[in-house]
Amino acid sequence: MEQELKEALFGLLAEKGAGLMGAANLSGVAGAELPVGVAVAVPLPPKIVRDLQSAPTLEYYAAYHALNEKLDGIVSCGAAFLRERGYAAAAHTTKTVRKDADWRTPLPHKTVAARAGLGWIGKSCLLVTEEYGSAVRLSSLVTDAPLPPDRPVSESRCGSCTVCVRSCPGRALTGALWTPEMPREALFRKEDCKKAQIERMKKATGMETDLCGLCFAVCPYTRRYLARATGRGL
Numbered sequence: 001m002e003q004e005l006k007e008a009l010f011g012l013l014a015e016k017g018a019g020l021m022g023a024a025n026l027s028g029v030a031g032a033e034l035p036v037g038v039a040v041a042v043p044l045p046p047k048i049v050r051d052l053q054s055a056p057t058l059e060y061y062a063a064y065h066a067l068n069e070k071l072d073g074i075v076s077c078g079a080a081f082l083r084e085r086g087y088a089a090a091a092h093t094t095k096t097v098r099k100d101a102d103w104r105t106p107l108p109h110k111t112v113a114a115r116a117g118l119g120w121i122g123k124s125c126l127l128v129t130e131e132y133g134s135a136v137r138l139s140s141l142v143t144d145a146p147l148p149p150d151r152p153v154s155e156s157r158c159g160s161c162t163v164c165v166r167s168c169p170g171r172a173l174t175g176a177l178w179t180p181e182m183p184r185e186a187l188f189r190k191e192d193c194k195k196a197q198i199e200r201m202k203k204a205t206g207m208e209t210d211l212c213g214l215c216f217a218v219c220p221y222t223r224r225y226l227a228r229a230t231g232r233g234l
Contacts (some may be wrong), residue, residue: 005085006147009038009145009147012077012078012081013074016077017042017070017074018040018041018074019042019132020041020129020131021038021040022039023038023039023147023149024038024113024115024150025115026107026142029107029111031105033090033107034088034090034142037115038078038112038116038142038143038147039112039115039116039138039139040071040075040140041113041129041136041137041138042137043131043136043225044060044067044136044137046229047059048060049222049225049226052213052214053217055200056201056211056212056214057204057205058207061201061207061209061211064137064211067137068139071139072094072095075092075141076091078091078141082143087143087144087145088143089142090141090142091141092109092139092140092141104184107142109140110127110138112140114127114154115152116149116152117150117151117152117153120153120156120178121182121187122134122156122164122219123158123165123176123177125173125184125187128158128219128221129221131225132221132222132225133219133222134216134219134221134222135216135222135225154180155178156178158177158178162175164216164218167215168193168196169196169212170193171192172190173188174187174189197210200212
């Protein structure tokens with residue numbers, strides 16, 4: 001019955017547009033108000049990602065917000081599905097989750113995603129997936145439904161690669177290999193990242209907002225996604 005519930009839920013999430021899904025055991029995880037998490041990822045369109053290798057774009061800005069809205073709908077539908085079956089469930093949407101001035105949330109989507117097996121935290125401090133690299137937007141929900149957990153990813157697969165570190169215009173990335181429970185500060189310097197994002201976005205588009213995308217656009221895993229999607233070489 002538990003596996004059937006998971007398959008029905010994941011079928012609904014896929015129907016609503018999820019590209020990747022996973023279930024996580026969140027017992028003992030700080031910020032998790034319920035013991036099970038469901039992570040959802042939606043990939044960015046290949047053309048938008050390819051363009052980011054040169055500069056931030058207005059298309060990226062629009063896609064960033066459109067995918068966030070799409071993810072809000074996906075996880076809201078998933079939470080409603082579980083509540084209709086008698087379980088507690090809460091969707092972590094852009095409307096319900098608050099990011100503080102230090103860019104922190106009580107339970108980061110990428111924490112749920114790594115524990116749900118979607119990927120690992122790269123040297124970019126972003127989730128890296130085998131399928132799409134870091135060219136994904138993420139969301140999550142939490143529940144007490146007995147969903148069988150997927151195998152968590154507990155170590156980095158970045159190896160000796162430093163492409164994102166060397167490409168970062170703000171020199172904000174330390175190059176450290178991620179491990180679970182590692183503090184964010186061991187991977188990147190938030191203020192250096194924010195300053196560079198604002199400068200690049202304003203120069204390229206005239207908008208003063210903290211979006212860049214270069215670190216994930218140049219990631220080899222992301223470039224493999226682009227090559228598969230477009231039929232072009234890296």
